[in-house]
Amino acid sequence: MTILRHIPFTVPFDDRVFLFRQCVKEDRLTTGAPQQSSAFYPRPIRRDHLSDDGFDYFCSAETAALKGRIRVTFLDRDGHQEQGLDGGGLWKEFVVTLLEESFDPERGLWAKNEEQELYPYPQKFAREARQLKWYKFIGRMLGKALYDNILIETVFAKFFLAKWVGESGGLDSLASLDPYFHRALVALKQWESDDCLDPDTRFDIVDIDLGQPDTIELIPNGSNIPVTKDNRIRYIELVCKHRLDDQIAEQTQAFLAGMRDLIELKWLKMFDSSELQQLLGGVDKDVDVDDWMRNTSYEGGFSINDPCVKTFWTIVRSLDHQQKRLLLRFVTSCSRPPLLGFVELKPKFAIRCSSDDQSRLPTAATCFSTLKLPRYKSADVMRDKLLQSITANAGFDLS
Structure with missing residues (x-):
């Protein structure tokens, strides 16, 4: 730990990620956070008011409850509760969707630089009391994503990331x-x-x-x-x-105060600003298909030896880097693999046989990391249908 305090960058990045995960694990135990058997259930979340309901339920929630397992249910746009129990996938879907909405610059809290990287909106409007509560809430939820090992696609400006570890800008x-x-x-x-x-x-x-x-x-x-x-x-x-500093000081202070409810900022000092971005959203590297296969389950009549499944993995190997990322995002909501391999993906990646209809497109249940794949008879048809779905999100399905 002495090395990590003084010269952390002599330790390989993956080892520091593992140590970060261990810090979270130990924190869960020492704080007595509720585990899966006693998960915290807020009121049902309205899909068409997801951000507002999230703010109302989690902005002032007890820190111990946030550090524990949280399970959510959704109300559809007609006010009916959606079927199904949350085994972790619905919570992941909620966090990813909430943060995507919250970091949208159209909401007036975040600005973009020329590289389309985010930083707090620097004008006076963003320093009003109501907006500062939102910054703290967003910091809390991003901290919860880090705490629960949920990757997000948002990219932040380097000068803003540096503030997370106490570095001053020049x-x-x-x-x-x-x-x-x-x-x-x-x-x-x-x-x-x-x-x-x-x-x-x-x-x-x-x-x-x-x-x-x-x-x-x-x-x-x-x-x-x-x-x-x-x-x-x-x-x-x-x-x-x-x-x-000055233009975003209050916004940054509120954001980091929220994050600090879940993440000790000293844990983040093991990383520089570029590594922090990787900790949040994964590493932009080629997908290890062998590791992916080892950490896949099969449902609906499929097995690892099924000819249709073998064809699928042959097609995956033939995809280029960008197409593999699109497939990952289509099924898991994040285009990058987990930092320490697919064994970290929660819920576990699954392929389910959805039908024998050769005209249907593959669909995905992102909340369960499940690809719903028809039993195609032709490799060419499977490849064509799969590319249609992942490039246009045509088969997206939250069921």
Whole structure:
């Protein structure tokens, strides 16, 4: 543990992931979190109000209950309770869907950089009390995803991920927020000419808030103090602090407070910002089909020796990297394999014989990680139907 505290990156990434999982496991035991036999059941979740119901039920839930096993039921759009018991798959579906909705920039809490990576919305609206409660709730639910080993597809800006492990941003970090502004400040830093800088550049900065300009003075009376060759480094430091820290300080504090309800932030210090992203969403590497096969169950009359199943795995091996990722996302809701192999996938991947109808497309029950595959007689037909489903999500089925 001494090595992990001081030089964690000398330890292989997979080993640190395993240690992170062990920290969670031990935390469950020491906090006395309810286990599967005594799971916490909130009221049924309305599918068409999933985010709002999630906020109402889990924003103020006891931490011990959140750390335990949670099982959910859904109400359909007509208000009827959906059939079936939650063995973990419905909860996973709820968390993934909730976070997808919550991180949608259209909701006004998150912004995107040029790489389509997320960071907290920097304008005043996002610092209102109601929005800060949402940031804390989203942090809680993302923490719960980490706690329960549920991978999500959301990608965060590196400067924001760095804040999770207490790293402060500077000029280099600005590149992941605003590359154009970063280049301009780098040019200013490297300025060696004795010529005057732009006389209009002062110790202030203009934010655009709800379409209206808002001038912020970086130092007292900053609007009247020009930036010169002698003070330009101080100006750069203050601008970076404003853009990377001050504008999102309250949002980040609320978000991390929520995450801290489930995840000790010191556990995350085993990882750098790129590794944190992998911890959240998996590694973008080729799928190990042999490992996938070893951790697959068969239902509905299928077995590992069934000719249809053998044809399926032959087709999977022939898929390119992107097609394998599409298949994974189609069945499990995440396009990347579990970090430590398919033995981690909960619920376990399954292939179920759905019918003998050669015209039907494969479908998926993502909440159970189950592919519903018709018993096709032709490999060409199976490949064509499978690609139709995974490329267009045409066969998506939550039943």
